[in-house]
Amino acid sequence: MVRILCRGRLLAALAITIGSIIAGWTPATAATLTVGKAAPNADPIIPVNVGDKLGIFKKHGLDLTIVDFTGGSKMTQAMVAGSIDIGVGAGTEMAFVAKGAPMTAICETAGPPSFLSIGVPWDSPIRSLRRFANIWLTLTSM
Numbered sequence: 852m853v854r855i856l857c858r859g860r861l862l863a864a865l866a867i868t869i870g871s872i873i874a875g876w877t878p879a880t881a882a883t884l885t886v887g888k889a890a891p892n893a894d895p896i897i898p899v900n901v902g903d904k905l906g907i908f909k910k911h912g913l914d915l916t917i918v919d920f921t922g923g924s925k926m927t928q929a930m931v932a933g934s935i936d937i938g939v940g941a942g943t944e945m946a947f948v949a950k951g952a953p954m955t956a957i958c959e960t961a962g963p964p965s966f967l968s969i970g971v972p973w974d975s976p977i978r979s980l981r982r983f984a985n986i987w988l989t990l991t992s993m
Contacts, residue, residue: 887926889940891919896939897933930954 888896903915904907918935920926923944929935931952936945938954945956969988971977977986 882912883916885918885935886936887918887920887929887935887938889920889923889926889938889944893941896941897911899939927952927954961984 854964885973886899888899890896892952899915903917908915918929920929923940926935926938926940927947930938931954948954969983977983
């Protein structure tokens with residue numbers, strides 16, 4: 852249920868963003884918008900493909916060109932270079948805005964991930980979360 856709500860929020864945010872971009876255009880003249888996706892099969896950004904396949908964007912006078920990337924960093928590079936108009940990713944790309952990338956972050960549509968886990972070797976002395984009390988954990992992008 853939460854996953855469906857997150858998808859709905861993402862599709863709504865994408866529709867608002869696209870709607871604000873094409874507000875002055877008439878549906879009679881189809882505009883082309885290049886949308887970059889940080890990953891081709893990630894659940895939160897699949898609504899871009901669904902809306903395209905169902906003709907929702909075309910119905911409103913918008914032709915999408917969808918470009919799949921192998922990560923948010925590559926998508927951000929394409930956006931900074933002007934190769935894509937909108938980027939849809941996992942939210943880690945928002946850090947690039949704080950670091951000075953010439954782009955605008957619109958929204959974060961998903962809550963905290965509930966599907967992440969921490970794995971330890973089978974012979975590790977860590978057997979419960981309490982053992983993490985004085986241990987520093989770091990991670991990079993997922």
